[in-house]
Amino acid sequence: MGLNPTMNDVAREANVALKTVSRFVNGETNINPILAARIADAISTLGYRRNLAAASIRPGWTSKTLGLVIGDLANPYYSVLTRAIESYARSRGYLVISASSDENGVQHDLLVDRLLEQRIDGLIVVPPTEAGRDWSTIPPPIPPLVLLDRPLDVPAADVVIADNTGGAREGVAELVRNGCRRVAWISDSPSIYTVRERYAGYRQALEESGIPFDESLVTTTAHTSEDAAAAVANAMRSSGADAIFAGNNRASVGALLAFRDNGRLPLIGFDDFEAAQLSTPAVSVVSPDIPEMGRLSAELVLDRVAGSTRPPVTHMLPTKLTLRGSERV
Amino acid sequence: MGLNPTMNDVAREANVALKTVSRFVNGETNINPILAARIADAISTLGYRRNLAAASIRPGWTSKTLGLVIGDLANPYYSVLTRAIESYARSRGYLVISASSDENGVQHDLLVDRLLEQRIDGLIVVPPTEAGRDWSTIPPPIPPLVLLDRPLDVPAADVVIADNTGGAREGVAELVRNGCRRVAWISDSPSIYTVRERYAGYRQALEESGIPFDESLVTTTAHTSEDAAAAVANAMRSSGADAIFAGNNRASVGALLAFRDNGRLPLIGFDDFEAAQLSTPAVSVVSPDIPEMGRLSAELVLDRVAGSTRPPVTHMLPTKLTLRGSERV
DNA sequence: TTGTATGCGTTATCAT
């Protein structure tokens, strides 16, 4: 291994002053070509690499690093989000340290603290399902912060969310437009923000169509695809459902599983998933623009890192209804 | 925002020496309880957070950070890998900076350089499809390095790969055991390491079964699912194939697409994918243990970070054949 | 244009 050569080593090797090497490394122009050449030589013979960690502790300098706390990187939703953030950040010279909270508030808080200690320049966070500590108890200064996917009451933070209510409303309305009158709702628990929002859209669509609400068509206990499959089967057999709206992709998968044994019903799901296009007929979905949500978050946080003092904003991004066939029979 | 309080600020506030605060923060025990309490108070009133970047430049101290360069985080294969690495790393106190190369050698090299400058303690790398610069041209010292998924001739590096050849061989043999004699091979280009290895397994299985090799059954130009679908359709119509072995999950998806219009053939694919379990019949696959590959990589690199000088090893992890029904009719 | 001296926030040495 050996030790890492420092700027001082380069200076000695090239027979110039430390400061001249610093200038060279930082790409300043006012520098004697002769010395520059000597320095370049010294750098390559020594294999010098600058130590960004050391540079970052100087006043006015930063780590050129962003922190990101999500639920679970193995979940395609989060990995696509993370990739979008990474891409935009890198286009502006930033690296991303991402960490998974497993939706656990304690773990989430630990990660936030660690990232703060690592002196990331900005922070993007998807608040965990099991709420963590109140942000107001974290002593300032806190670097630029973006709340992603789920809003929270943090005065200084920008917020980027999807129009969950509008999306669900549009999806349900499409089913109704196709003649369905008894649309079943299948989802996870309403204690989850996105579920609440989407469910509100379901209710809105029914109301706007003058369709009476029937509680027996609603399931909000489907935590897994298997749960959802059972709920869908039940809605078909016992509740006289004539269509299914799936509140997330696990619920959609559950519906497909249920359809194997029980025939099929018109179906629209929230959130896209890989299998949606392969099933027959392909599954129609309303889905947020995940890459754009990621990109925008990174842009907002980096603008603030760069000095923007614009008042905090909440961006609610529209969803998109993709009709693939499953919305009718 | 305001500035970040430093250890010095805490010392002044608590009326103790800088070093005492350092001791307190680093959890040393030999410290007067009275002073400790004063320090704790000062820390919380000032909202002091330790600056790990500053700490890391001290000799013998490190960034407690791992670098990871993969192909594309939005690809489930890589995101599951990354998640496994992240989990293990965090269990040992490390954060992970991951970056996507898009399989582009130039971008890959840029990222490696940047991570080296950021002074990550260890590096895990999936060498890009389009080869980057030779590692031997990177001047030492290079931190502990693990080559993941694809081997490369780097003397000091540990290597973690899957048994691609053995896996493909097992999958093809299963099709043969079910009576198939004309197994078509559908894959991406053999310029890709994993493709080459898997294809070798295909050839081995044929040879061991005494089945003559027929070039007309082989397609190695399927870069997308659509390409693969066309190739599968062609194999069914023109080449008299009686089974399909898909060299990766895009090829598997292509086969499913082709089956829509052309009936179906026994199918086994390499690499698992979400839709595999939803299709009817569910798709059988041979797949590497991705989480274990990630975990092992992180373990190897962190053991070296912790001082292990064990000679470099190559771990070839076994694959698993999951039979779900598609292997017969 | 080049160099000297100082400081960033932290830990380590060595005295007290």
Added chain:
DNA sequence: ATGATAACGCATACAA
């Protein structure tokens, strides 16, 4: 047990 001082690798006033 505690503290003054130096050092880590780097950048920046300020001098030369």
